[in-house]
Amino acid sequence: MKIALGSDHASFELKEYIKVELGKMGYAVNDLGADSEKSVDYPDYAIKVAKEVRAKKSDYGILFCGSGLGMSIAANKVKGIRAALCNDLYLADMARRHNNANILVMGGRVVGKGLALEILKKFLNTTFEGGRHQDRLDKITKIEENQI
Ligand code: RB5
Numbered sequence: 001m002k003i004a005l006g007s008d009h010a011s012f013e014l015k016e017y018i019k020v021e022l023g024k025m026g027y028a029v030n031d032l033g034a035d036s037e038k039s040v041d042y043p044d045y046a047i048k049v050a051k052e053v054r055a056k057k058s059d060y061g062i063l064f065c066g067s068g069l070g071m072s073i074a075a076n077k078v079k080g081i082r083a084a085l086c087n088d089l090y091l092a093d094m095a096r097r098h099n100n101a102n103i104l105v106m107g108g109r110v111v112g113k114g115l116a117l118e119i120l121k122k123f124l125n126t127t128f129e130g131g132r133h134q135d136r137l138d139k140i141t142k143i144e145e146n147q148i
Helices: 009-024 042-054 069-075 089-097 113-124 132-145
Strands: 002-007 028-031 060-065 083-085 103-107
Touching: 002 009, 002 042, 009 028, 009 060, 009 103, 009 113, 042 060, 042 069, 042 103, 060 069, 060 113, 069 083, 069 103, 083 089, 089 113, 103 113
Parallel strands: 002 028, 002 060, 060 103, 083 103
Antiparallel strands: none
């Protein structure tokens, strides 16, 4: 399984940590930046990861910014993207089981490394339940299709 990563400066350190942990767990990682703690704009990295996931070049994306808010707002502008801001384990569980989220977003100024790793594992190891939840996602797809 391949995972695309993106962060801004605020969560560069957390991205680097998660990259190493994903490697240890045997995942292929495509790090799309940022490359340092120099100040950058989070939408530039949100779009890179979202496009990668939309094109199915990666199975999932993981985005990090200070709060997680900016990355989730930006990534969700891309059709087919369901980016879920999960700063706790319950949300990571729900994001996969009910929302079939394809991008996990975390805030490096909100969660520490230990919790971030647990959230990541929960997200990657939880399966979408389908059924009525798929019907609801289909309605979201229709909203996307009707955008002007
Ligand atoms: C950067 O200071 C911060 O605004 C950004 O990382 C993110 O939290 C935005 O939502």
